[in-house]
Amino acid sequence: MTLDALNLMPILPEIILLVLACSILLIDAFMRAGSRDVTYWLAQISLVVTFVAVLTGMSMEQRLSFDGSVINDALSDVMKLAMILMISMAFALSRSYLKDRDIHKGEYYILGLFGLLGMMIMASAYSLLLIYLGLELMSLALYAMVAIHRDDIRSSEAAMKYFVLGALASGLLLYGMSLLYGVTGSLDIAVIRQAVLGGEVPKLALLMAMLFMLSGLVFKLGAAPFHMWLPDVYDGAPTAVTLYLSSAPKIAALALLLRLFGDGLIGMLPDWQMLMIVFAVASLFVGNVIAIAQTSFKRMLAYSTVSHVGFILLGVLSGTADGFSAALFYTLAYGLMSLGGFGIITYLASRGIEADQLDDLKGLNDRSPWMAFILLVIMFSMAGIPFTLGFWAKLAVLQAVVEINLVWLAVYAVVMSVIGAFYYLRVIKMAYFDKPLVTGMPVQSLDMRWVLNGTGIAVLVLGLYPAGLVALCAQVF
Amino acid sequence: MFANWPLLSLLVWLPMLSGVLVLLFAGRSSHLARWMSLIASLGIFLLSLPLAFNFDVSQSAMQFVERYPWVPSFNVEYFLGVDGISMPLILLTSFTTILVVLAGWDVIEEKTAQYMAAFLIMEGMMIGTFAALDAIQFYFFFEGMLIPMYLVIGIWGGPRRVYATLKFFLYTFFGSVFMLIALIYMYFQADSFSILDFHKLPLNMTEQILIFLAFLIAFAVKIPMWPVHTWLPDAHVEAPTGGSVILAAIMLKMGGYGLIRFSLPITPDASQVLDALMIFLSLVAIVYIGFVALVQSDMKKLVAYSSISHMGFVTLGMFVVFMIMANPVGEGGASLALEGAMIQMVSHGFISAAMFLAIGVMYDRLHSREISAYGGVVNSMPIFAGFVVLFAMANVGLPGTSGFVGEFMVILASYKANFWIALTAALTLIIGAAYTLWMVKRVIFGEVRHAEVSTMPDLNAREMIIMSSLAFLVILLGVWPDPLANVMHATIDNLVQHIAQSKL
Numbered sequence: 001m002t003l004d005a006l007n008l009m010p011i012l013p014e015i016i017l018l019v020l021a022c023s024i025l026l027i028d029a030f031m032r033a034g035s036r037d038v039t040y041w042l043a044q045i046s047l048v049v050t051f052v053a054v055l056t057g058m059s060m061e062q063r064l065s066f067d068g069s070v071i072n073d074a075l076s077d078v079m080k081l082a083m084i085l086m087i088s089m090a091f092a093l094s095r096s097y098l099k100d101r102d103i104h105k106g107e108y109y110i111l112g113l114f115g116l117l118g119m120m121i122m123a124s125a126y127s128l129l130l131i132y133l134g135l136e137l138m139s140l141a142l143y144a145m146v147a148i149h150r151d152d153i154r155s156s157e158a159a160m161k162y163f164v165l166g167a168l169a170s171g172l173l174l175y176g177m178s179l180l181y182g183v184t185g186s187l188d189i190a191v192i193r194q195a196v197l198g199g200e201v202p203k204l205a206l207l208m209a210m211l212f213m214l215s216g217l218v219f220k221l222g223a224a225p226f227h228m229w230l231p232d233v234y235d236g237a238p239t240a241v242t243l244y245l246s247s248a249p250k251i252a253a254l255a256l257l258l259r260l261f262g263d264g265l266i267g268m269l270p271d272w273q274m275l276m277i278v279f280a281v282a283s284l285f286v287g288n289v290i291a292i293a294q295t296s297f298k299r300m301l302a303y304s305t306v307s308h309v310g311f312i313l314l315g316v317l318s319g320t321a322d323g324f325s326a327a328l329f330y331t332l333a334y335g336l337m338s339l340g341g342f343g344i345i346t347y348l349a350s351r352g353i354e355a356d357q358l359d360d361l362k363g364l365n366d367r368s369p370w371m372a373f374i375l376l377v378i379m380f381s382m383a384g385i386p387f388t389l390g391f392w393a394k395l396a397v398l399q400a401v402v403e404i405n406l407v408w409l410a411v412y413a414v415v416m417s418v419i420g421a422f423y424y425l426r427v428i429k430m431a432y433f434d435k436p437l438v439t440g441m442p443v444q445s446l447d448m449r450w451v452l453n454g455t456g457i458a459v460l461v462l463g464l465y466p467a468g469l470v471a472l473c474a475q476v477f
Numbered sequence: 478m479f480a481n482w483p484l485l486s487l488l489v490w491l492p493m494l495s496g497v498l499v500l501l502f503a504g505r506s507s508h509l510a511r512w513m514s515l516i517a518s519l520g521i522f523l524l525s526l527p528l529a530f531n532f533d534v535s536q537s538a539m540q541f542v543e544r545y546p547w548v549p550s551f552n553v554e555y556f557l558g559v560d561g562i563s564m565p566l567i568l569l570t571s572f573t574t575i576l577v578v579l580a581g582w583d584v585i586e587e588k589t590a591q592y593m594a595a596f597l598i599m600e601g602m603m604i605g606t607f608a609a610l611d612a613i614q615f616y617f618f619f620e621g622m623l624i625p626m627y628l629v630i631g632i633w634g635g636p637r638r639v640y641a642t643l644k645f646f647l648y649t650f651f652g653s654v655f656m657l658i659a660l661i662y663m664y665f666q667a668d669s670f671s672i673l674d675f676h677k678l679p680l681n682m683t684e685q686i687l688i689f690l691a692f693l694i695a696f697a698v699k700i701p702m703w704p705v706h707t708w709l710p711d712a713h714v715e716a717p718t719g720g721s722v723i724l725a726a727i728m729l730k731m732g733g734y735g736l737i738r739f740s741l742p743i744t745p746d747a748s749q750v751l752d753a754l755m756i757f758l759s760l761v762a763i764v765y766i767g768f769v770a771l772v773q774s775d776m777k778k779l780v781a782y783s784s785i786s787h788m789g790f791v792t793l794g795m796f797v798v799f800m801i802m803a804n805p806v807g808e809g810g811a812s813l814a815l816e817g818a819m820i821q822m823v824s825h826g827f828i829s830a831a832m833f834l835a836i837g838v839m840y841d842r843l844h845s846r847e848i849s850a851y852g853g854v855v856n857s858m859p860i861f862a863g864f865v866v867l868f869a870m871a872n873v874g875l876p877g878t879s880g881f882v883g884e885f886m887v888i889l890a891s892y893k894a895n896f897w898i899a900l901t902a903a904l905t906l907i908i909g910a911a912y913t914l915w916m917v918k919r920v921i922f923g924e925v926r927h928a929e930v931s932t933m934p935d936l937n938a939r940e941m942i943i944m945s946s947l948a949f950l951v952i953l954l955g956v957w958p959d960p961l962a963n964v965m966h967a968t969i970d971n972l973v974q975h976i977a978q979s980k981l
Contacts, residue, residue: 365591376624385623385624387617395613399551402658402661403665407658411658414654414655414657417654421650422643425647428627429642433639433642467549470548470550470551471549473550
């Protein structure tokens with residue numbers, strides 16, 4: 001097959017992004033240190049271009065290309081659009097934070113774009129090799145981003161941890177994939193799916209393959225008991241990077257779960273369902289209970305991530321279209337809330353002030369009622385209280401779980417959310433009931449203000465009228 | 478002229494919209510915030526009146542119905558409507574909000590706009606709870622209400638406000654999540670979230686009992702029933718006057734409303750099987766909590782416990798129904814009990830609001846809620862003392878006041894079920910008289926023991942309006958309860974017929 005016989009259209013957005021990212025890398029190399037804003041805006045423009053490219057190529061039907069190793073369907077398109085949007089927001093929310101810490105380097109944006117490229121490949125990957133390629137591209141970019149503040153000892157420690165444990169997880173995943181290839185004789189998910197459904201594959205080897213792959217993936221997602229790295233990395237990394245880490249990569253990880261388990265290994269649903277129940281139960285417990293003990297806002301949000309991952313797993317493990325769309329809906333909602341939560345930290349931070357402790361939020365309502373209100377909306381949304389997006393996300397997942405008659409699991413999940421509500425309420429208590437320790441608010445750039453306001457308003461508006469987003473997530477499957 | 482208006486939607490969203498407007502435009506001027514909120518709450522009250530005038534008392538079906546898809550993928554609808562049970566409660570809500578705005582008029586000096594906006598937003602959510610006919614929509618408002626209340630207690634509350642407000646939030650949140658699971662479970666049986674469809678849904682005994690218990694946890698915490706009542710005294714004591722008024726007058730009613738809207742019609746057989754438990758819990762609340770009220774030294778706590786005791790009549794009236802129906806001589810008693818429970822809810826809304834407002838009046842002057850800090854208030858505040866005595870008598874259940882009607886109906890109906898239940902419930906009249914009148918004696922009458930008390934100015938015009946409007950309603954409902962009872966007749970008769978039929 002020659003190259004011109006290949007139809008490159010299905011991966012056009014990825015190609016565009018790659019070309020743009022490389023160009024920015026070149027341009028950035030010739031710029032003076034003081035003009036990184038140009039890199040920022042170029043990165044934003046390339047995100048817009050990629051967004052438009054994905055949007056124009058969007059179609060509801062499923063298209064396979066490159067001998068069935070690339071898939072373009074509504075799921076991949078919706079995920080890509082959401083990732084691009086979230087990364088654009090993450091960039092906007094981090095610029096001033098990076099400047100204040102003298103780490104406003106072009107690398108942040110360029111690595112961010114390459115990370116996005118990896119995620120987009122993950123969303124469209126339909127063969128084991130491509131999945132691994134996308135995952136590693138994303139992970140390498142993330143490792144480097146976590147280490148971007150190289151003079152900061154905590155940041156370097158976080159990067160080291162992330163790299164070693166991330167490599168271990170990749171190894172687990174790769175080993176599982178090799179077993180799967182060994183027993184099914186194919187890297188192609190469609191073929192694997194047929195082989196598993198056909199039932200002629202040795203069960204034990206298949207179980208081993210599934211176990212390793214699932215462990216590797218939940219490691220990446222940060223589900224308990226493989227969550228140990230997550231609080232350290234989220235807390236140690238510069239908040240700008242945490243913002244990035246906690247939003248779009250979760251969508252990409254969900255894509256892998258859905259492709260590998262929801263599609264390829266759907267024939268083994270009872271087996272991986274059991275395992276995911278264990279992971280979900282553990283995550284909900286660890287995330288909600290340990291978060292109570294935190295004094296750092298950033299670390300608390302990291303543990304809350306673990307519990308949200310538990311909810312995402314609840315949606316996936318139902319194995320139904322309703323469950324998958326609930327998981328997607330929850331992940332999108334979580335990404336938005338997480339951007340808002342960490343975004344408030346970067347908003348309050350200024351030169352020399354990290355603003356990542358709970359005490360830093362004290363009296364926020366006296367300092368800025370509007371910021372306090374955004375914090376309130378985000379916190380109640382994470383707790384799953386009505387009038388916010390988080391309520392509908394939890395409702396979707398609970399519906400999916402009750403639908404497959406796991407009522408006890410739903411009851412467990414809501415009881416854990418009540419425990420979780422405590423620490424979200426404590427944040428609001430700090431912001432509204434306590435007296436401020438400092439006065440005044442840092443002055444932040446216009447784009448950052450708009451993105452943060454937009455996030456808060458979106459969480460509220462989607463909380464009042466979520467029908468569009470819910471329908472979008474439902475149509476995908 | 479109101480026939481074609483989406484009245485209920487307006488009543489739900491206008492308060493919230495005005496709350497947002499107050500936040501946006503009156504953030505810097507307390508004065509503006511007060512006037513805007515007063516105008517908004519008056520307007521909303523006027524808007525709720527057509528609900529009563531255009532209400533067709535002869536039919537039991539839902540009226541003023543609005544039904545649109547809301548989140549089609551989840552089958553959640555935007556479905557509003559009222560019947561004889563919810564309509565009076567909506568009027569109670571829109572009326573009480575005016576009092577709350579007036580009660581916070583000069584008292585709330587810090588963040589006035591946020592205070593007023595919180596209550597306006599809460600008003601919309603409370604009306605939404607009473608008007609919602611879609612189960613998820615009900616839950617949406619029922620839970621959403623916690624947000625403004627959490628802030629009201631936490632920001633403008635007393636010294637232990639953080640503890641009280643966290644306890645309030647977590648207690649009620651914990652209660653209601655089980656209800657959410659029950660609602661989702663029923664959705665998969667009925668393929669709809671409409672409460673009316675749930676009413677018709679056949680369920681077997683195990684399902685009914687589990688669903689009943691899930692509802693019970695949610696509503697028992699809200700009412701509150703013994704033994705899950707402990708959040709209420711804390712919340713009341715720490716809340717600002719307005720918060721206490723809304724808690725006592727409206728939020729507690731939501732529990733009772735939930736039982737009558739969900740538990741009885743959806744799980745009639747479970748309610749029948751478990752009625753002895755419910756009656757026992759109600760009687761414990763009526764008698765035991767009455768004794769607890771007797772020993773309180775804090776006025777707000779005393780009234781809070783008295784609320785729990787009075788709400789015991791509501792739950793008693795609701796569940797004694799099944800015993801009456803089992804009793805061959807119980808003809809007509811079932812409707813009497815349910816109507817008594819409903820009238821008790823409305824009446825308690827007035828009386829408890831009045832009691833908390835009266836305590837607020839004294840607190841604003843002396844900044845103490847301790848009974849021992851007062852004594853001989855009548856000497857310096859004769860008009861105020863007159864009102865307090867009236868409300869105290871209503872709290873005791875003196876004939877001619879609204880407190881008498883509901884309690885009397887419930888006791889009368891219980892008599893048809895079982896003599897001993899009626900006797901135990903009637904006992905509360907004595908205990909109620911004891912704790913209420915004793916408090917009045919110590920606070921209002923007697924010698925002036927503290928010099929500050931003699932300097933307390935009597936009611937000002939604003940307080941006069943609040944007190945006299947409540948006094949008017951308490952007496953009106955006491956001597957002429959017919960209009961209210963008429964509104965409920967058709968709905969309650971229909972409900973009694975519905976729960977008499979087994980779903981098994």
